[in-house]
Amino acid sequence: xxxxxxxxxxxxxxxxxxxxxxxxxxxxxxxxxxxxxxxxxxxxxxxxxxxxxxxxxxxxxxxxxxxxxxxxxxxxxxxxxxxxxxxxxxxxxxxxxxxxxxxxxxxxxxxxxxxxxxxxxxxxxxxxxxxxxxxxxxxxxxxxxxxxxxxxxxxxxxxxxxxxxxxxxxxxxxxxxxxxxxxxxxxxxxxxxxxxxxxxxxxxxxxxxxxxxxxxxxxxxxxxxxxxxxxxxxxxxxxxxxxxxxxxxxxxxxxxxxxxxxxxxxxxxxxxxxxxxxxxxxxxxxxxxxxxxxxxxxxxxxxxxxxxxxxxxxxxxxxxxxxxxxxxxxxxxxxxxxxxxxxxxxxxxxxxxxxxxxxxxxxxxxxxxxxxxxxxx
Amino acid sequence: xxxxxxxxxxxxxxxxxxxxxxxxxxxxxxxxxxxxxxxxxxxxxxxxxxxxxxxxxxxxxxxxxxxxxxxxxxxxxxxxxxxxxxxxxxxxxxxxxxxxxxxxxxxxxxxxxxxxxxxxxxxxxxxxxxxxxxxxxxxxxxxxxxxxxxxxxxxxxxxxxxxxxxxxxxxxxxxxxxxxxxxxxxxxxxxxxxxxxxxxxxxxxxxxxxxxxxxxxxxxxxxxxxxxxxxxxxxxxxxxxxxxxxxxxxxxxxxxxxxxxxxxxxxxx
Ligand SMILES: Cc1ncc(C[n+]2csc(CCOP(=O)(O)OP(=O)(O)O)c2C)c(N)n1
Ligand code: SF4
Numbered sequence: 001x002x003x004x005x006x007x008x009x010x011x012x013x014x015x016x017x018x019x020x021x022x023x024x025x026x027x028x029x030x031x032x033x034x035x036x037x038x039x040x041x042x043x044x045x046x047x048x049x050x051x052x053x054x055x056x057x058x059x060x061x062x063x064x065x066x067x068x069x070x071x072x073x074x075x076x077x078x079x080x081x082x083x084x085x086x087x088x089x090x091x092x093x094x095x096x097x098x099x100x101x102x103x104x105x106x107x108x109x110x111x112x113x114x115x116x117x118x119x120x121x122x123x124x125x126x127x128x129x130x131x132x133x134x135x136x137x138x139x140x141x142x143x144x145x146x147x148x149x150x151x152x153x154x155x156x157x158x159x160x161x162x163x164x165x166x167x168x169x170x171x172x173x174x175x176x177x178x179x180x181x182x183x184x185x186x187x188x189x190x191x192x193x194x195x196x197x198x199x200x201x202x203x204x205x206x207x208x209x210x211x212x213x214x215x216x217x218x219x220x221x222x223x224x225x226x227x228x229x230x231x232x233x234x235x236x237x238x239x240x241x242x243x244x245x246x247x248x249x250x251x252x253x254x255x256x257x258x259x260x261x262x263x264x265x266x267x268x269x270x271x272x273x274x275x276x277x278x279x280x281x282x283x284x285x286x287x288x289x290x291x292x293x294x295x296x297x298x299x300x301x302x303x304x305x306x307x308x309x310x311x312x313x314x315x316x317x318x319x320x321x322x323x324x325x326x327x328x329x330x331x332x333x334x335x336x337x338x339x340x341x342x343x344x345x346x347x348x349x350x351x352x353x354x355x356x357x358x359x360x361x362x363x364x365x366x367x368x369x370x371x372x373x374x375x376x377x
Numbered sequence: 378x379x380x381x382x383x384x385x386x387x388x389x390x391x392x393x394x395x396x397x398x399x400x401x402x403x404x405x406x407x408x409x410x411x412x413x414x415x416x417x418x419x420x421x422x423x424x425x426x427x428x429x430x431x432x433x434x435x436x437x438x439x440x441x442x443x444x445x446x447x448x449x450x451x452x453x454x455x456x457x458x459x460x461x462x463x464x465x466x467x468x469x470x471x472x473x474x475x476x477x478x479x480x481x482x483x484x485x486x487x488x489x490x491x492x493x494x495x496x497x498x499x500x501x502x503x504x505x506x507x508x509x510x511x512x513x514x515x516x517x518x519x520x521x522x523x524x525x526x527x528x529x530x531x532x533x534x535x536x537x538x539x540x541x542x543x544x545x546x547x548x549x550x551x552x553x554x555x556x557x558x559x560x561x562x563x564x565x566x567x568x569x570x571x572x573x574x575x576x577x578x579x580x581x582x583x584x585x586x587x588x589x590x591x592x593x594x595x596x597x598x599x600x601x602x603x604x605x606x607x608x609x610x611x612x613x614x615x616x617x618x619x620x621x622x623x624x625x626x627x628x629x630x631x632x633x634x635x636x637x638x639x640x641x642x643x644x645x646x
Binding site: 025027048056057060062064065066067070071089090093220221223228 | 419423438640
């Protein structure tokens with residue numbers, strides 16, 4: 001097989017990653033800076049027997065991907081800030097019904113229509129808590145085009161394995177940057193598909209789980225006729241008002257990811273072994289931070305960095321350890337401190353948390369991080 | 378016919394009030410499904426939120442009770458993923474024409490092969506009787522204490538203009554005709570819609586002094602005019618009447634089918 005090397009944009013890497021993960025349905029509504037994902041898939045999906053639909057809005061796009069996934073087809077939707085707000089109710093639906101779906105949000109500046117063409121990382125908390133009610137969710141955030149491809153595949157794998165909506169949270173820079181990438185051969189990829197029931201249709205209880213906490217999922221139309229509702233339901237899938245059943249269901253739902261936190265939570269350590277000053281960051285802000293860290297190291301300042309790849313569930317334990325190692329943790333991000341708060345919470349006062357925030361549409365420059373590093377000496 | 382084979386008997390008693398029309402509509406759907414002879418495994422029933430939208434819980438199909446107003450988008454995704462499945466949407470007038478109005482017209486425009494049944498009871502039943510886009514002007518609702526001030530949607534006119542293949546209307550009083558119309562709608566390749574006039578004695582009837590459920594159903598008999606006869610009547614004569622029957626039945630390209638052709642084209646290149 002010839003190597004698959006391309007100059008590729010982050011948004012196109014999402015589309016290609018989705019296809020390689022087995023995604024065969026996309027529903028979306030155009031919005032900058034995510035539109036290239038839908039544009040690419042509108043051409044690519046029919047070539048491989050998949051389907052694309054431009055819906056009338058983001059609410060319906062979110063509904064359509066859940067419907068298609070229930071039909072057994074891996075499904076993707078992509079959007080940006082305003083559209084992400086519209087999707088929230090149905091993201092909660094996917095969460096409570098445990099239907100695997102992947103949602104991409106290429107973040108732009110907000111609130112409201114905000115800054116359509118400029119980068120931002122201000123939807124970090126919305127990605128975690130945007131839909132109402134306590135609910136499980138996984139949020140991954142890439143920093144390069146190649147990683148965007150890999151993480152899209154991971155997002156599908158995780159959503160299929162844990163039956164949970166997975167959000168790929170990118171920022172405009174990662175969505176639009178072109179980088180040279182060499183993609184792995186398809187046969188080298190690990191692809192996970194949802195676990196199907198092995199029992200007979202008569203015995204099938206759609207929401208009963210064994211010790212894995214993840215119930216097997218029957219697709220509609222395959223002989224297991226069952227009920228799916230966004231109401232709190234019991235193991236049979238039908239609504240319940242009984243407090244003991246509600247408790248069982250919501251406890252399993254909200255704790256199922258804890259069991260797998262080791263495989264879900266990912267971060268990348270750079271120069272952390274001997275670090276006295278720390279940086280914790282993610283996405284495009286990690287690119288400028290890395291540059292700043294190199295410059296600081298050249299000047300003999302022992303800086304180390306943790307780049308968060310899984311934003312939610314948050315790598316609390318690792319950040320806690322890091323906080324006990326370093327004097328300061330600098331947190332560069334394109335918002336007013338959404339992850340800095342989380343870092344603060346994780347380090348429990350062991351290190352001083354120093355936010356570097358920017359919301360004017362300009363990315364964080366290495367010099368700005370370097371300046372903060374020097375202030376921390 | 379044996380209705381019970383299509384029902385989830387352990388889910389009864391149902392939530393509907395005595396005199397509610399929704400149960401009569403359910404029987405009509407089951408007759409239609411039975412006459413066509415569809416396998417239960419191959420049927421999906423999708424709904425939004427409301428009294429009417431509780432219907433899927435009682436039928437032994439693949440059933441999907443979604444979010445308020447969004448049944449059609451979920452059904453659209455499911456139909457595209459599984460074109461061989463027969464997808465039926467059940468919705469209330471609020472669900473389908475207020476919060477879900479945009480999806481209704483776009484699904485009709487695409488002419489996607491879904492059958493949408495809108496149970497029109499002129500009110501928000503489940504939430505206790507608030508005004509709906511289908512509350513007749515001047516009628517009362519908990520949020521229209523001075524009488525409804527807004528015009529109604531003409532559901533059939535709206536969906537015909539949007540591009541639906543098949544549109545019909547019927548009352549639950551005319552239960553036999555209702556079953557036949559639903560059967561035609563289900564059999565139609567393309568977007569099909571039946572507006573089911575279903576009385577809500579509890580949330581609409583009481584506040585508007587329309588009598589019991591029975592009286593409301595009998596009143597439908599007085600108001601109903603067959604499509605064929607309606608054509609010979611003047612707009613004044615038709616005021617406040619319910620026109621029942623097939624309003625449009627036409628052949629138009631169906632969306633999923635068109636998409637499958639696009640796929641073969643794209644794969645040939
Ligand atoms: C987003 C959202 N808004 C509001 C509600 C509350 N709600 C539930 S049912 C309903 C109206 C139901 O009326 P209709 O669709 O006409 O159905 P019916 O109960 O009359 O059959 C409303 C407003 C909701 N569930 N979700
Ligand atoms: S409130 Fe109205 S629509 Fe709802 S079940 Fe009762 S009669 Fe039917």
